[in-house]
Amino acid sequence: MQTKFFMKGCDNKKMEEMIRLQGITKKYGNNLIIPNLDLTIYDGEFLTLLGPSGCGKTTLLRMIAGLDTPTTGKIYLDDEDVTNKPPYKRDVNMVFQHYALFPHMTVEENIKFGLMMKKVPAEEQKERVAQVLYLTQLEEFRNRRPQQMSGGQQQRVAIARALVNNPKVLLLDEPLGALDYQLRKNLQLELKNLQRGLGLTFIYVTHDQEEALTMSDRIVVMNKGVIEQDDDPDTIYHYPNTRFVAKFIGESNFFESDNETLVIRPEKLNLCPEYEDEAAEKTHPEPGYYGTVVDVVFYGTIDKVFIRLDNSNQTVVAYQYFDDVKRWSPDERVGIWWYAKDEVRVTR
Amino acid sequence: MKNGKLMVAPAMLWLSIFFVIPLLIVVAVSFAGRTPYGQIIFEFTTDNYLRFLEPLYLQIFADTLIVAVITTVATIIMGYPLAYFIARLPKKWQQPGLILVMIPFWINFLIRSYAWVIILRTQGVVNTLLMKLGLIDQPLQMLYNDAAVMLGMIYALLPFMVLPIYVSIEQLDLRLLEAASDLGASPLTAFRKITLPLTMPGIAAGTILVFISSLGMFVVPDVMGGAKSALIGNLIQNQFLAARDWPFGSALSIVLAVMSLVLIILYYRALQSQEGGKADAKDVA
Ligand SMILES: Nc1ncnc2c1ncn2[C@@H]1O[C@H](COP(=O)(O)OP(=O)(O)OP(=O)(O)O)[C@@H](O)[C@H]1O
Ligand SMILES: [Mg+2]
Numbered sequence: 185m186q187t188k189f190f191m192k193g194c195d196n197k198k199m200e201e202m203i204r205l206q207g208i209t210k211k212y213g214n215n216l217i218i219p220n221l222d223l224t225i226y227d228g229e230f231l232t233l234l235g236p237s238g239c240g241k242t243t244l245l246r247m248i249a250g251l252d253t254p255t256t257g258k259i260y261l262d263d264e265d266v267t268n269k270p271p272y273k274r275d276v277n278m279v280f281q282h283y284a285l286f287p288h289m290t291v292e293e294n295i296k297f298g299l300m301m302k303k304v305p306a307e308e309q310k311e312r313v314a315q316v317l318y319l320t321q322l323e324e325f326r327n328r329r330p331q332q333m334s335g336g337q338q339q340r341v342a343i344a345r346a347l348v349n350n351p352k353v354l355l356l357d358e359p360l361g362a363l364d365y366q367l368r369k370n371l372q373l374e375l376k377n378l379q380r381g382l383g384l385t386f387i388y389v390t391h392d393q394e395e396a397l398t399m400s401d402r403i404v405v406m407n408k409g410v411i412e413q414d415d416d417p418d419t420i421y422h423y424p425n426t427r428f429v430a431k432f433i434g435e436s437n438f439f440e441s442d443n444e445t446l447v448i449r450p451e452k453l454n455l456c457p458e459y460e461d462e463a464a465e466k467t468h469p470e471p472g473y474y475g476t477v478v479d480v481v482f483y484g485t486i487d488k489v490f491i492r493l494d495n496s497n498q499t500v501v502a503y504q505y506f507d508d509v510k511r512w513s514p515d516e517r518v519g520i521w522w523y524a525k526d527e528v529r530v531t532r
Numbered sequence: 533m534k535n536g537k538l539m540v541a542p543a544m545l546w547l548s549i550f551f552v553i554p555l556l557i558v559v560a561v562s563f564a565g566r567t568p569y570g571q572i573i574f575e576f577t578t579d580n581y582l583r584f585l586e587p588l589y590l591q592i593f594a595d596t597l598i599v600a601v602i603t604t605v606a607t608i609i610m611g612y613p614l615a616y617f618i619a620r621l622p623k624k625w626q627q628p629g630l631i632l633v634m635i636p637f638w639i640n641f642l643i644r645s646y647a648w649v650i651i652l653r654t655q656g657v658v659n660t661l662l663m664k665l666g667l668i669d670q671p672l673q674m675l676y677n678d679a680a681v682m683l684g685m686i687y688a689l690l691p692f693m694v695l696p697i698y699v700s701i702e703q704l705d706l707r708l709l710e711a712a713s714d715l716g717a718s719p720l721t722a723f724r725k726i727t728l729p730l731t732m733p734g735i736a737a738g739t740i741l742v743f744i745s746s747l748g749m750f751v752v753p754d755v756m757g758g759a760k761s762a763l764i765g766n767l768i769q770n771q772f773l774a775a776r777d778w779p780f781g782s783a784l785s786i787v788l789a790v791m792s793l794v795l796i797i798l799y800y801r802a803l804q805s806q807e808g809g810k811a812d813a814k815d816v817a
Contacts, residue, residue, distance in 0.1 A: 249714055250713075250714075251710050251713070251714065270713065271710070271713040271714045272713045272714070272715075272716045272717055272718055276714075277714060277715065278711075278714050280707070280710075280711060282707060284705070284707045284708055284710065284711035285711075286708060286711070286712075286726060287708075287730070288729045288730055297712070297715050297717075297725075298715035298716055301715055301716035301717050301721065302716055345715070346715075349715070349716075
């Protein structure tokens, strides 16, 4: 579990450090936002920051971009100490959560801004702008002003404006939050392909777990400025270190005993009738709990079965696929069993 | 709807009695003639406007324009940094900063102009000080010249520049400057490319206020410029008081008013094309 395979598919490439955050703390006035944080991000990696609102994700990105300075600690970018370097001297670009588009410029001028600052030749500017306009499906809006566009369109301009610079590190603060499902799926794919194709380093913030799980090489789960877990998506999902992580990502059932908590995902819970014949009983482990079905909710590919455990008020949820033997209905008595390999123990 | 109309009725009445009707009277008088003793004769004539084209008056007009342009430019150069400074103060210091800018308004302008005379005249504060310090033997002639007029104008009109610029800088979204910096713009470049264009409406509003006010200014040239300098404002004042030529004075006033109006229209045009990008909206299709 402790072995980390951050970069699936590129294991043979040497993992070079791109960003190192060393003993970072951040205070706003007397508010300690980030108590003490160490994090290394590798070249070509897609790293996602996941955490509840206000946990310090944006603050972290801003410090990497140079828009905020850490109260203590050091930031290294490509082996160079950039802790006190101003943003305009860092080869890092940010897609802002609030877009921050320039209202007096057209979409095209917005996107071109970074290239102009870097004095990229005009020909190349044109090419690169055209490329990102195509990628973000903004070609028809190139001459519009930001305030004449919808939230989703503006968000795509913000992505294009950062992306066009090909920075060493791209910081994306919930870059797809305002988009509809279809467009979001498309852009997820495009961004991922681009990142992988060009070997860019992405630090990505999202509230969408599915997005985090499908796109990332590595996920960092934060809570109140502290890293709760730092692993590849598979490990994060199947082997959460803490209750917080288990709760925050996906649905989880918690079974408390004297000094530990068992976490079991709903799809790992199996149900059987309270009384079975001997032959059937032998086919699976003995039920650890019994209870009564309180509700069955149809979710398309699955049924979510809610069960109140005997001798407690706790309700657990199990996912049942339709190819399972039986469809359950409320008030039925059930036994709940699972395989030992699907148990995850957490201590806090 | 009906109620709304009723509610603005008093204001409309007020405006028409004290603003529109006097204006119409001035327009009427500007096309009237007069007797040698200043009696107005109501006959239609354009003489008053034609008289304005005499070299003497054109010269005064040109002088006025030059003074107005210099005043405007000077107040921009001095006012922008001041407004910027105040807008970037911590919130609790901004209000006191603005009050300091506005305090002079609390004292009658005529009195403030005479205060400048006391400071600048030959036996004035500055000259006395410089002589006591031994820096000069003879008192400097600092009053009654063009420089004194400029000084008075800039002093009088600076707040009109500072306030609108302050408002536009204060409204500027600082996160745009962060974005510019993130995209590689140094603070100076970010100022040129973001702050300046986005605060242009403030500069334009200040320019209109200052330019138009300085066109009509007569107290400053009167008090600080002495007999030598006359601007249109003084000319108009003279026609109404000393020369008792109301028709000519009215014609001059109308010329001034029309010019101001044109400027204001140009201002709104410029503002619209800057803001709306409405012309760009063709491709919405
Ligand atoms: N300039 C500031 N001054 C004071 N407190 C701040 C400032 N910026 C952020 N904070 C505080 O720091 C904490 C972290 O904020 P941050 O914006 O990093 O959260 P976040 O994880 O990005 O949340 P969200 O998911 O809602 O965007 C919050 O409690 C916030 O109130
Ligand atoms: Mg945030």
